[in-house]
Each structure stands twice: as structure tokens, then as C-alpha cells.
Amino acid sequence: MTTQPSPASSAVPAWLRPEEKATPMWLRTLYASLPVAAVCVVHGGIHDLHPIPLGGQLRPDTTMNAIWQVLSECGFHALLTFDPLNGLTIFRTASGWDPAGIQHALSAQTRSTLVKNLLQTPTERALRAADDPGAAQVSFMGMDAIAETVAQTAEPAMALVIDYNSQMRGDNREDDPGFRQLMLASLMLANSHSLVKDKLVRFAWPGRDGQLRHPVIWLVDRPDDLPGWLTQGDGIRQIPIATPDVDSRLRVARLLVSGQVPAGDVGSVAQRFADATEGFSTRGMFEAVQLARGTNSVAGDIEGAVRTYREGLSENPWQSTRLREQLADGRTVLQRRVKGQDEAVERVLDILKRSTLGLTGAHQRQQATAPRGVLYFAGPTGVGKTEMAKAIAELVFADERALVRFDMSEFQDDHAKIRLIGAPPSYVGYGAGGELTNAIQQRPHSIVLFDEMDKAGRDVNDLFLQILSDGRLTDGAGRTALFSESLIVFTSNQGATTAGDLLNLDLDAPGQAELYEDTIKGSVENHFRETLGRPELLGRLGDNIVVFRPMRGQTATGLADTLIDTIVSNVRIRVGNDVILTAGARSALLEAVTTADDLARGGRGITTALENRLTNPLGRALFSLGPDVAVTVTAIGVGSDGRPTLDIERR
DSSP, X not given: OOXXXXXXXXXXXXXXXXXXXXXXXXXXXXXXHXXXXXXXXXXXXXXXXXXXXXXXXXXXXXXXXXXXXXXXXXXXXXXXXXXXXTEXXXXXXXXXXXXXXXXXHHHHHSOHHHHHHHTOOXXXXXXXXXXXXXXXXXXXXXXXXXXXXXXXXXXXXXXXXXXXXXXXXXXXXXXXXXXXXXXXXXXXXXXXXXXXXXXXOOEEOTTSSSEEOOOEEEEESSGGGSOGGGTSSTTEEEEEEOOOOHHXXXXXXXHHHBTTBOGGGHHHHHHHHHHHTTTOOHHHHHHHHHHHHHTXXXXXXXXXXXXHHHHXXXXXXXXXXXXXXXXXXXXXXXXXXSXXXXXXXXXXXXXXXXXXHTOTTTTSSSOOOSOSEEEEEESSTTSSHHHHHHHHHHHHHSXXXXXXXEEGGGOOSTTHHHHHHOXXXXXXTTTSOOHHHHHHHHOSSOEEEEETGGGSOHXXXXXXXXXXXXXXXXOTTSOEEEOTTOEEXXXXXXXXXXXXXXXXXXXXXXXXXXXXXXXXXXXXXXXXXXXSOOHHHHHHHTTOEEEOOOOOHXXXXXXXXXXXXXXXXXXXXXXXXXXXXXXHHHHHHHHHTSSHHHHTTHHHHHHHHHIIIIIHHHHHHXXXXXXXXXXXXXXXXXXXXXXXXXXXXXX
């Protein structure tokens, strides 16, 4: 049985009916709101382009033109606009009406001088400013009368759009009392049912049953750019313009790539384009295609054009020949800096090679927007987790200072995430951005280290769900930081306490390494599931939890030996003294700085012990000897005062 449309639905223009999915929802909402809403607050993508299906074709148009398209379907005769730069403008008129006729109708209901002044162009105001400097400024004064006239005039049927309101915040509003009068007039119209000052504000809907309001439409970036009393209540309709979803992007993508690629490839290229532009506006898609056309890469590398539009022109280290060459010898580079963590080194190299090839998220149908890679380093303190992150930065960027580092012990309280993403509107610091979002916006190709993640607050952990899933984070001012070209590294001491005596086991013995790794991983998993109650965050980490072994045996001795050489080298460079240690002195020193107490703190324990047993007594001796004196350390000991000593001979 075929369902026949009701008389009411058949009167709705075809492109505004629910079954026409190509029409943006906000335009259908605007159409449906006209019988009841005296005030419409349109917010979101107000400066975007909007695809309108007319005459069998999809035609992207501006917000103002799209509004007029809806109004003209309802029999409106004119659309007026007002903004702080251009003043009042008769934006569009229907057939049978011209701007002069609309101006005459406005003047008949208000003062003709008021209408004439408000309709002045910027050029006309500039010419008047030669005699009257104040004439150059656009004022809202009198716009309350225009709003009332629009709402109360049956013919010509008019609507009024107020644009660029989000830029009229704070002191700017106080400078122009007409702005508040316009808002109050809008509220009065919204609160009225059928009459305002004994005049009707509801009119017959041409060609249909029912009535229409002649609305004041406010365009804002976000609803809280206006007072709350003007954005909610009876007679007021909030209408969000959402970011295009994948279906809308696909329709626009087909429109944009048609004629740029062979007809048989339109579908596949459009799908790639739509997948790559997650979070894009329609206008952004137009601009990305312009970049692709300029490099003849619409078919071959539309994703590259999208990346360039999103991030700007920059060197991409993940695609550099230098990184591929470095990774060929990556094991040596990493093992030189991080001792005794061979399995961790292999895991890191796998992630880096995958990132270089762009295979992150290769299991997904569409191109991944998540970070290039994610690593979660877990294990005892002082075993090289942070050092590994620095080594990765050196490998990728040839400079460990390229590491963007956050010590999460500083982000434990409930308000800590504001430091990372910036303050929201109405809070101190709004607009300045956050430490994390600013860092990524400035340098999208980054190694980002979140040190000691187990100390981060619960709200901060919630931010990482969005980063790891979508590769994006929006700051307090609405700006988006993209992590799709970043490698994320977390470090954590989680599990070290749980491991207990396992830290002292011989991990080279059969089954012991697996037992140790399972214990550490189990503690990390319990932290996310039970302590934080965030199992979904654990799911985002996947199999990227890398367990670091405790500092023991030859690994500890080798690290201490390397650090001794570093100290001796720095003394030669900075002080000018040539220092050597006899084999006996070096052996005794190595034993003294790798005790069980020292190794309980890992590499940091060894570093602290060397400072106490070598650097401090050597400094005292060299201070007395002066520069350019060559010495040999023959033995280590402890003085009568309990301080470590060195036996030193001049050479």
C-alpha cells in the first residue's frame, strides 16, 4: 500500500522535506520554526557553505543565502541584515519588490532619517566622517525599532539577521547601549504571543494553513556569546549548524572531484576525500580541493592536500629519507642511550617503522586520524623510560629537545586539564589556549611525552580518550589541535610496587621474564579498570604497553661505566683537567655505586651514587689543584667525617 503525503506535508517544498537527506538539518529546523519562533539563535558553522539540493543539483551556498532560500519558500518579500561594519542592509528582495520599496515601508513605520542613517554604506559614512568623526562608527541605536517593525509588518514580509555578534563581546557591548536595546526588543518579541504594542506579530502563511512569525535571527559562534535570557525560552529557538557528517561530506566530495578525475574514479576518490576530511567544514573541503588542483593531486594524493590545508606547509619527518636511514640503524641508536631494554627497543622500532609507512590504523576502512603511534612505558623508576622517549625524539628529529614533555604529577587536581586545553568562556585566561593544545598547534609533528601518567587526575585521563581515538583535542576557545602526525608516549611506575620480590629475580631464567611482564601489565590494566574506572582508555592503548626490566647485573654496571666516562669527559671539557681512573679504582667505584639500595632507584640511584662517590670528592680535589692539572684516581674510600674520598695523584 502506497502512503500518500498529507496536505500539510505536500505543501512543504521538496528540498525541505525530511526524506531529502542532502538538505542540512539546520535549514529544515529554521523552516519548521517559523510559525512559532520570534527569535532564532543560529550558532556553530555560521560562516560555512551549505549544500542545497535544488533542481536536481547540489549547490553549496552561504549562510545568508541559505536563510533567504528558506524564507522565499515561505513567501517573504525581503531579508534585512545588520552587522557592526556594514550597518543595516537590504540583503535580498522578492520579485515585485525592490530596495527602495522596502526602505519606504520601513520609513513609514519608523523615522525616515533613522532608516536612512542605518542604511548608509561604509563609504557614505567615511565621507560624512570628514565633517563629523563620529559618523564613521556603526551604531546599534535604533535597531530595536527596526526589529519591531520587521516583526509587526504584514507586507512586505521581512526577516532581520544580526551578524557578527560574537565579536561584540565585553566592553564593545557597553560602548553601544543600542545593542542592549536590540536584545531587549528581541526578548519582548519572543515573549509576545500575538500582539506587541497592539500590533499583530503573527501573519497568514501564504499558500498554507497556519501562521508565520517574522523573526529576528541572531548569528553567533556559540550560544553563550549572547545572554542566557536571549537564547532560551518560549518564542526562542536555538538552531545549531553542525559540522558536516561523513554522508554530507561524501555528497560534497562527489561534487568537488567530478570533472577533476576520470568518471570511473569519482566514487573512490570522493570516498577517500570524505574520509580524510573528518571535522572539516564544507568551506574547508572547497579550499583543500583548490590546493589539490594547484598540484594536480586530486586523484593521486587528495589526502596530502587535506593535510596541507589542515596543518600548513611543513616538513614531514615521518616521510623523510633521513628517518628511514636512521631506522635502519635504529637499534644501535636506542641501545646506546637505553641500557638493558632490548625487548623495549624492538617494540619501539616496530611502532616507528609502522608510523613511517603510515600503517597506523591499517585495519580500519577509512584513513586513521589517530596519532601516528602510541607507546605506554611501564616499569620501575630509573630504568630508562623517559630516556627512551628522548632517544626517540633524537632518532626522529635529530634533536632530543624536540620532545614535548608534560610531567603529569603537576596535573593531579580537578582543574588541571584547564592548563592543558585552556580556560572556557567567562574564565580567566580564556582565549589563551592550553599548554598541550598550543604546543601541538605550533608543532603538529611531535613526540609528546606524558611522564608519570599514573599520577594524572581522573579528568585529565578523560582527555586522552579523545586524543587516542580521534587524534584531536579542542581547546577552551574552540580551536582544534590535531595529533594525527604525533607520536604519543606515556610513562608510568605502575606495577613496580606490586612486582615486589620479582624485581630481584633472574629474568633470564625460564618463565621469569614472562611472570614479571604479566605482573606489571596486570597492575597497569587494574589501574585503568578499577582505580580510574576507564577500561575504554585501556582499550585505546591496545598492545602498546611496553614493560621495562629492572636495572640489574651487567646492565647496571655498563650504565655506571658509561656515566663515569661522561663525568671524566665533562671535567676535561668544562674544567680543563685530564682525569683517568686506574682499573682498581674504577672496579671499586662500579661496585660502590651499584648496591642493592642504589639499584632500587634504577639509573637515578646510580647517578646519585656517582655524584656522591666521584663528582663531589673530585670537585673538591680539583678546586684545590687548579685547571690544566692531569690527575689519576688510584682508589676510593671514606674519610673520618663519613664523606667519600678519592686517592689522587698528579701526573
